[in-house]
Amino acid sequence: MPPVTAFEYDKPINSVEALRRSILNRLVYAVGKDVRSATQRDWLFAVFHAVRDRIMGCWRESLAQAEDQDAKRVYYLSMEFLTGRALTNALLAADIYEPVKQACALLGADFDALIDLEPDAGLGNGGLGRLAACFLDSMATLGLPGMGYGIRYEYGMFAQRIEQGQQVEEPDYWLVNGHPWEFMRPEFSYTVRFGGRLVPQDGHSLWLDTQDVIATAYDSGVPGHQMRSVATMRLWSARASGGVNLDAFNRGDYIQAVEDKNHSENVSRVLYPDDRTEHGRELRLRQEYFFVSASLQDILRRHLKSHSGFEQLADKVAIHLNDTHPALAVPELMRLLLDEHQLGWEAAWSLCTCVFSYTNHTLMEEALETWPVELLSRVLPRHMGLIYEINARFLAEVHARFPADHALLRRISLIEERGVRRVRMAHLSVLASHKVNGVSALHSQLMVETIFSDFVQMYPERFCNKTNGITPRRWLALANAPLSALIDSRIGPDWRSELDQLARLRDLADDTEFQNAFGLAKQQNKRRLADLIARCPGVSVDPLSLFDVQVKRMHEYKRQLLNVLHIITRYHRILAQPHADWVPRTVIFAGKAASAYHMAKLIIRLINDVARVVNSDQRIGGQLRVVFIPNYRVSLAEIIIPGANLSEQISTAGTEASGTGNMKFALNGALTIGTWDGANIEIADNVGRDNIFVFGNRTEQVAELRGYGYQPRSYYEGNFDLKCAIDRLSEGAFSPEEPERYREVVNTLLESDYYQLLADYADYVACQEKVDDLYRRPAAWTRSAILNVAGMGVFSSDRTIGEYASEIWGVQPLKPAVPQAPSLLPV
Numbered sequence: 001m002p003p004v005t006a007f008e009y010d011k012p013i014n015s016v017e018a019l020r021r022s023i024l025n026r027l028v029y030a031v032g033k034d035v036r037s038a039t040q041r042d043w044l045f046a047v048f049h050a051v052r053d054r055i056m057g058c059w060r061e062s063l064a065q066a067e068d069q070d071a072k073r074v075y076y077l078s079m080e081f082l083t084g085r086a087l088t089n090a091l092l093a094a095d096i097y098e099p100v101k102q103a104c105a106l107l108g109a110d111f112d113a114l115i116d117l118e119p120d121a122g123l124g125n126g127g128l129g130r131l132a133a134c135f136l137d138s139m140a141t142l143g144l145p146g147m148g149y150g151i152r153y154e155y156g157m158f159a160q161r162i163e164q165g166q167q168v169e170e171p172d173y174w175l176v177n178g179h180p181w182e183f184m185r186p187e188f189s190y191t192v193r194f195g196g197r198l199v200p201q202d203g204h205s206l207w208l209d210t211q212d213v214i215a216t217a218y219d220s221g222v223p224g225h226q227m228r229s230v231a232t233m234r235l236w237s238a239r240a241s242g243g244v245n246l247d248a249f250n251r252g253d254y255i256q257a258v259e260d261k262n263h264s265e266n267v268s269r270v271l272y273p274d275d276r277t278e279h280g281r282e283l284r285l286r287q288e289y290f291f292v293s294a295s296l297q298d299i300l301r302r303h304l305k306s307h308s309g310f311e312q313l314a315d316k317v318a319i320h321l322n323d324t325h326p327a328l329a330v331p332e333l334m335r336l337l338l339d340e341h342q343l344g345w346e347a348a349w350s351l352c353t354c355v356f357s358y359t360n361h362t363l364m365e366e367a368l369e370t371w372p373v374e375l376l377s378r379v380l381p382r383h384m385g386l387i388y389e390i391n392a393r394f395l396a397e398v399h400a401r402f403p404a405d406h407a408l409l410r411r412i413s414l415i416e417e418r419g420v421r422r423v424r425m426a427h428l429s430v431l432a433s434h435k436v437n438g439v440s441a442l443h444s445q446l447m448v449e450t451i452f453s454d455f456v457q458m459y460p461e462r463f464c465n466k467t468n469g470i471t472p473r474r475w476l477a478l479a480n481a482p483l484s485a486l487i488d489s490r491i492g493p494d495w496r497s498e499l500d501q502l503a504r505l506r507d508l509a510d511d512t513e514f515q516n517a518f519g520l521a522k523q524q525n526k527r528r529l530a531d532l533i534a535r536c537p538g539v540s541v542d543p544l545s546l547f548d549v550q551v552k553r554m555h556e557y558k559r560q561l562l563n564v565l566h567i568i569t570r571y572h573r574i575l576a577q578p579h580a581d582w583v584p585r586t587v588i589f590a591g592k593a594a595s596a597y598h599m600a601k602l603i604i605r606l607i608n609d610v611a612r613v614v615n616s617d618q619r620i621g622g623q624l625r626v627v628f629i630p631n632y633r634v635s636l637a638e639i640i641i642p643g644a645n646l647s648e649q650i651s652t653a654g655t656e657a658s659g660t661g662n663m664k665f666a667l668n669g670a671l672t673i674g675t676w677d678g679a680n681i682e683i684a685d686n687v688g689r690d691n692i693f694v695f696g697n698r699t700e701q702v703a704e705l706r707g708y709g710y711q712p713r714s715y716y717e718g719n720f721d722l723k724c725a726i727d728r729l730s731e732g733a734f735s736p737e738e739p740e741r742y743r744e745v746v747n748t749l750l751e752s753d754y755y756q757l758l759a760d761y762a763d764y765v766a767c768q769e770k771v772d773d774l775y776r777r778p779a780a781w782t783r784s785a786i787l788n789v790a791g792m793g794v795f796s797s798d799r800t801i802g803e804y805a806s807e808i809w810g811v812q813p814l815k816p817a818v819p820q821a822p823s824l825l826p827v
């Protein structure tokens with residue numbers, strides 16, 4: 001027999017018959033069932049396996065190509081990957097959606113039902129985590145070598161139920177039925193050490209008596225468009241190092257021994273819900289170090305497999321920090337190079353500044369990560385020592401450059417000295433990175449003007465902008481079949497990987513036939529959404545009414561409350577003139593509040609209370625409906641967003657770094673009502689100012705008001721409708737059983753109103769009237785919606801990732817392999 005060649009295996013065939021056989025074989029051989037005994041879940045897993053088989057060849061080849069070409073790879077370090085469902089996405093990427101559906105029909109399996117059975121991988125909070133997922137999709141589509149590293153949380157983002165109008169959180173044990181998409185790779189396991197003590201020895205430090213946890217890799221494939229390549233997402237899971245506590249075990253205390261084991265495995269147990277003020281939690285710090293240490297050990301191992309040292313590290317490796325959560329990668333790389341590989345300080349530090357880059361995702365003071373020096377010294381003593389050393393050398397450099405500026409040293413230091421001493425993770429990230437970017441033009445500008453202005457003086461060339469993007473595969477092709485088919489029929493299918501092609505739709509914006517077809521596609525999506533709302537929360541809504549949608553995490557700065565004030569005003573106006581010519585509206589909300597975020601939870605309750613009152617008031621004759629859809633997540637967004645007419649992007653100017661939901665809505669033909677904030681501004685530039693509803697104060701005016709002593713009460717006193725809305729809230733009109741329920745909301749608005757809702761209220765309400773006016777003219781509305789879709793080309797995450805690759809990481813697409821003739825054996 002000749003030796004086995006690297007890629008000798010049966011290449012799968014994608015005919016309906018071959019897929020039918022594969023699914024059947026997988027049902028028997030992988031799931032261990034047969035047609036007679038298969039449950040829905042068994043069918044789902046059988047399909048999963050058959051599809052996974054079809055991406056494996058491309059995946060292994062992508063990995064082999066990177067190795068053979070000794071390509072520079074990029075490693076995207078992120079605490080969160082909000083990937084959602086894997087199966088439908090893979091079916092589209094491999095171009096086997098229809099044949100698999102037909103194969104299922106032949107087998108008597110209910111394709112739509114089993115697709116819906118897949119739980120979302122909710123391993124992220126919101127924008128930042130979803131961005132990481134879109135980025136992996138684009139890396140695979142562009143054929144860029146590299147991978148995403150993160151944590152395999154056992155419990156993802158909590159599930160949200162609404163009970164009597166209030167949010168109730170439930171754990172999301174998404175792995176309960178197993179996860180057939182992933183591969184456990186126990187051969188890639190690393191020891192991660194915590195605690196212990198330092199012993200100096202020959203200029204180096206010995207780190208002894210640590211408590212150790214083992215990180216084990218689990219890999220998932222992320223198939224790019226038409227399987228140009230398959231990217232790898234490697235997530236780490238914690239395992240206790242010594243199995244069970246042997247002391248306790250030998251003492252006969254079996255239960256204690258197993259409990260200790262459970263304890264050290266806690267580190268990958270649960271995703272922290274973002275409440276932005278939450279810091280100082282030791283487990284969160286341990287999580288951050290856990291995944292960063294395992295990832296860096298893995299990166300260095302891979303590098304040393306094909307290189308004899310680190311001379312070429314910066315030519316072969318780029319490491320990206322998705323926000324500051326992985327910033328401990330900096331002292332960890334220093335530790336590995338100094339203590340484990342005996343490099344000198346200068347060589348090690350220069351490698352750091354060449355390989356690292358960092359994206360900032362928020363300017364909000366309370367969201368900037370800092371860790372108490374005391375905590376870091378206890379949990380990671382070696383790293384705390386390294387941070388001190390990095391800081392001392394840095395401050396010496398700053399002092400040499402600006403000897404007269406003493407305040408500068410205090411401001412720019414990695415250590416905050418006011419109150420409890422803390423390490424500023426953003427400063428550490430900027431200092432160690434050769435590039436630092438913001439996520440929209442406005443955000444990047446504010447970033448250098450505010451939080452990093454001191455660093456700009458030192459390193460002006462480091463700062464840049466990379467406006468966020470979204471993957472058109474999931475957010476148009478997958479989520480919106482009717483619109484995708486229509487676009488295909490006019491401009492062909494290439495927009496999926498060249499989103500700029502959408503610009504060709506501009507010529508069709510005035511074409512009545514196209515407008516009608518476009519309107520029909522929207523109606524189809526609205527009916528699907530109305531059906532969903534009828535099931536849960538169980539409200540019947542009119543698919544012809546204007547669907548006005550705000551879906552995103554609940555946060556005061558996103559101003560869901562401003563939306564509620566508009567609803568109350570509209571309600572009052574309809575009551576005052578029930579027979580006027582109102583544009584019927586359905587206002588739709590969805591979003592989770594961090595469990596500890598009291599005000600955000602109260603706003604959810606208010607939305608539900610207002611919904612109850614408005615929806616049951618016969619006097620307004622169905623001209624207004626309000627719904628809160630529970631448990632917002634990626635798979636729900638895929639249904640909600642295509643069904644929207646109006647997209648609410650109404651954050652206080654200067655607070656939303658970019659937003660990516662705004663892009664998803666516009667791409668699906670919703671018009672935006674928004675403030676001059678984040679990527680809204682660039683959306684306006686690209687779709688045309690006439691095709692977006694902009695209102696409210698701009699960043700400078702917000703800052704000015706804040707500076708001069710903002711007085712929310714003056715707006716309240718000066719605006720009849722606003723006063724009415726707040727008074728009704730204050731009297732308990734929406735909570736008659738507990739009139740004081742919203743006292744806190746009213747007080748916050750009137751006393752402080754940090755996010756200046758009252759300042760923007762009048763302009764917002766006036767702008768909503770313009771929305772109605774346009775909706776009364778269906779052709780004009782649809783024309784505008786078409787121009788929105790046509791202008792969205794630039795917001796593909798392929799564009800974003802292309803810019804990161806060439807301007808930050810210095811990585812190039814893999815050269816495609818010579819295609820091999822498939823053998824004819826089905827897998």
Ligand code: 26V
Pocket residue numbers: 125126127128129131272273274275276277278279323361362367439468656657658659660678
């Ligand atoms: C903070 C914390 C605090 C501790 C607990 C866990 C946790 C998780 C996340 C965060 C803040 C993350 C910042 C963030 O998500 N920023 C969003 O990033 C999006 C992608 O760039 C951007 O579109 C949004 O505007 C921005 O808010």
